[in-house]
Amino acid sequence: MSKIKGQNFRLMMAGSAVPEETNVSITLTGNAEDTSTKDTEGLFTQETIVSTAWSAQVDSYQAEPSQLRAIITTFIAATEVAVGWDQTTGAAGTQNRTPANANFKRSGQALLNDFTMQFDDRATVNVSLQFQGTGALS
Amino acid sequence: MKKGQYYRLLLSTTANPTKVIAAAKTMSLHGSAQTEESSTKDTTGDALEYDVVGQSYDITGSGLVLTPSDSLNTGANGLNDMEGYVQDTMLYWRICLMEGTNNRTVVEEIAHGTCKCTQLQMQGQNKQNASYNYTLNGYGAIVVGTAPSND
Numbered sequence: 001m002s003k004i005k006g007q008n009f010r011l012m013m014a015g016s017a018v019p020e021e022t023n024v025s026i027t028l029t030g031n032a033e034d035t036s037t038k039d040t041e042g043l044f045t046q047e048t049i050v051s052t053a054w055s056a057q058v059d060s061y062q063a064e065p066s067q068l069r070a071i072i073t074t075f076i077a078a079t080e081v082a083v084g085w086d087q088t089t090g091a092a093g094t095q096n097r098t099p100a101n102a103n104f105k106r107s108g109q110a111l112l113n114d115f116t117m118q119f120d121d122r123a124t125v126n127v128s129l130q131f132q133g134t135g136a137l138s
Numbered sequence: 139m140k141k142g143q144y145y146r147l148l149l150s151t152t153a154n155p156t157k158v159i160a161a162a163k164t165m166s167l168h169g170s171a172q173t174e175e176s177s178t179k180d181t182t183g184d185a186l187e188y189d190v191v192g193q194s195y196d197i198t199g200s201g202l203v204l205t206p207s208d209s210l211n212t213g214a215n216g217l218n219d220m221e222g223y224v225q226d227t228m229l230y231w232r233i234c235l236m237e238g239t240n241n242r243t244v245v246e247e248i249a250h251g252t253c254k255c256t257q258l259q260m261q262g263q264n265k266q267n268a269s270y271n272y273t274l275n276g277y278g279a280i281v282v283g284t285a286p287s288n289d
């Protein structure tokens with residue numbers, strides 16, 4: 001069994017791995033409606049997916065002033081950015097950032113709809129970003 | 139990798155604040171966009187589309203309570219200053235990378251803006267340092283700082 005480690009499953013922004021990434025979570029949602037009717041025999045519902053949506057959340061230790069300003073600039077712009085995910089290769093010297101074009105690689109457009117920059121005494125700077133996908137993934 | 143203590147909030151009732159929060163412990167900048175599902179019958183496929191229709195932000199943090207005579211209160215915001223901010227007064231903030239003695243010298247600015255202080259909560263718990271938490275609600279847009287020429 002060949003398993004992929006979490007550090008090699010990364011979120012991509014504009015085709016590049018999010019630097020200093022520590023955690024990523026991606027959610028695909030199928031919005032369902034119960035389409036059972038009086039014609040449906042029995043008590044059980046019959047779910048129909050009427051729309052789909054996706055979102056992604058990533059944590060990182062981005063702490064350079066230029067990185068922090070870039071995130072705020074992206075948020076203020078309120079425009080779509082290219083977001084996706086992929087396996088990355090762990091070859092030495094690549095910082096696990098080289099996309100492997102895995103078969104589960106996906107990309108789409110998303111809005112940066114939430115960010116938190118945590119600056120605590122005697123702690124690493126932690127940046128959390130949430131993206132709301134807009135439109136389909138490819 | 140820069141640590142959190144080197145990023146500080148500067149706060150004042152006048153523009154271009156220079157006063158940090160004395161004995162600050164934590165600080166967080168949080169931005170949130172209100173999105174609206176905007177797909178229509180013209181949208182091909184089942185995937186939903188969204189637009190940003192509103193934005194807001196807040197700054198939260200905490201600090202230790204110093205005695206009024208403590209020298210670290212000099213040129214900084216202490217508990218008395220923070221208490222005076224809990225009213226409908228425009229406050230000016232900056233978040234900056236700091237250095238030097240007591241981490242009080244600005245190196246470069248990350249962002250600035252205006253806000254109102256909506257909450258100050260003080261805690262005095264047995265066998266712990268007295269502390270307080272504050273919440274600042276953003277008023278208008280965040281302005282991104284200008285990178286130094288060598289950044």
